[in-house]
Amino acid sequence: xxxxxxxxxxxxxxxxxxxxxxxxxxxxxxxxxxxxxxxxxxxxxxxxxxxxxxxxxxxxxxxxxxxxxxxxxxxxxxxxxxxxxxxxxxxxxxxxxxxxxxxxxxxxxxxxxxxxxxxxxxxxxxxxxxxxxxxxxxxxxxxx
Amino acid sequence: xxxxxxxxxxxxxxxxxxxxxxxxxxxxxxxxxxxxxxxxxxxxxxxxxxxxxxxxxxxxxxxxxxxxxxxxxxxxxxxxxxxxxxxxxxxxxxxxxxxxxxxxxxxxxxxxxxxxxxxxxxxxxxxxxxxxxxxxxxxxxxxx
Numbered sequence: 001x002x003x004x005x006x007x008x009x010x011x012x013x014x015x016x017x018x019x020x021x022x023x024x025x026x027x028x029x030x031x032x033x034x035x036x037x038x039x040x041x042x043x044x045x046x047x048x049x050x051x052x053x054x055x056x057x058x059x060x061x062x063x064x065x066x067x068x069x070x071x072x073x074x075x076x077x078x079x080x081x082x083x084x085x086x087x088x089x090x091x092x093x094x095x096x097x098x099x100x101x102x103x104x105x106x107x108x109x110x111x112x113x114x115x116x117x118x119x120x121x122x123x124x125x126x127x128x129x130x131x132x133x134x135x136x137x138x139x140x141x142x143x144x
Numbered sequence: 145x146x147x148x149x150x151x152x153x154x155x156x157x158x159x160x161x162x163x164x165x166x167x168x169x170x171x172x173x174x175x176x177x178x179x180x181x182x183x184x185x186x187x188x189x190x191x192x193x194x195x196x197x198x199x200x201x202x203x204x205x206x207x208x209x210x211x212x213x214x215x216x217x218x219x220x221x222x223x224x225x226x227x228x229x230x231x232x233x234x235x236x237x238x239x240x241x242x243x244x245x246x247x248x249x250x251x252x253x254x255x256x257x258x259x260x261x262x263x264x265x266x267x268x269x270x271x272x273x274x275x276x277x278x279x280x281x282x283x284x285x286x287x288x
Contacts, residue, residue, distance in 0.1 A: 001221070001226045001228070001232060001233070001234050002232070002233040002234075002235075003229075003232055004212075004229065004230065004231035004232050004233075008231075010231075010233060013233075034209070034211065034233055035209035035233070035235065035257060037207060037209070037235065039206070039207040039237075039238060039259075040186065040207050040209055040257065040259065041185035041186050041259045041260070041261075042184065042185050042186030042257060042259075044209055044211075044257055062183070063181060063183040063184055065178070065179035065181070065184055065188055067178065067188075067255075068148075069231075077145070082145045084145070085147075085148065086148065087148035087152075087154075087213075088145060088146070088147050088148050089145070089146040089147075089148075089154060089157075089178055089179070090145050090146075091146075091179065091181070093183075094183060111211075111255075113179060113184065113186060113188055113257060115183075115184065115185045115186075116185070117185075
């Protein structure tokens with residue numbers, strides 16, 4: 001048993017950087033891997049952004065199953081922006097652009113279930129990014 | 145996006161019986177499958193017991209990754225009993241006897257991540273059950 005500690009940390013769970021610095025755009029986000037076992041075909045991770053933080057805008061073949069755990073925020077999912085609250089569920093299908101943002105002036109954290117064996121994320125090209133900015137709702141989201 | 149509703153229910157998620165009635169011993173427990181996708185190698189389920197409810201005492205080859213989401217309770221894990229609170233993590237290794245009980249006079253609910261392809265649970269024989277009852281801490285747990 002690994003106890004839940006204060007401030008969304010867990011006993012014997014490392015509090016890690018989200019990704020290697022400079023490998024992709026992101027801000028004020030951390031990663032804790034809650035389950036990562038040879039015998040489990042998925043991992044369960046907890047990502048948390050500080051107020052104003054955001055995850056990388058990316059897409060990939062593998063699917064995400066997400067449950068919000070802490071705070072409120074928004075996510076981009078393809079051409080749409082969703083408002084999210086604790087315990088809401090988000091399925092991110094294959095090859096769908098997605099990004100999470102802590103837009104409510106508070107920490108925003110979520111569980112993410114993902115296959116243990118998976119492909120690497122892809123970043124948008126300049127043209128793909130321009131196409132996203134051309135959607136007013138998405139532009140307002142990306143502007144932060 | 146599937147919104148979280150009142151009382152630990154979710155939009156477009158069926159509230160199901162835990163198992164077929166009479167197939168194994170259990171009490172006052174329900175099952176909601178939050179993620180069950182061909183492209184995800186695990187499922188994420190939410191089980192909830194009413195006060196006094198319990199899951200089946202069982203074991204199997206497949207592993208569970210559990211996070212408590214609602215209320216307080218206890219679980220049996222092999223020869224030990226653990227006290228559990230919201231967001232605590234429990235890893236249930238292969239072939240380990242386990243049971244969850246809502247012992248705090250309140251609903252007790254948890255997430256359980258499990259491989260999509262898995263073996264069927266095994267119930268204890270009379271001899272195996274007697275061996276568990278012979279451990280005082282476990283007997284107090286099983287007595288409810």
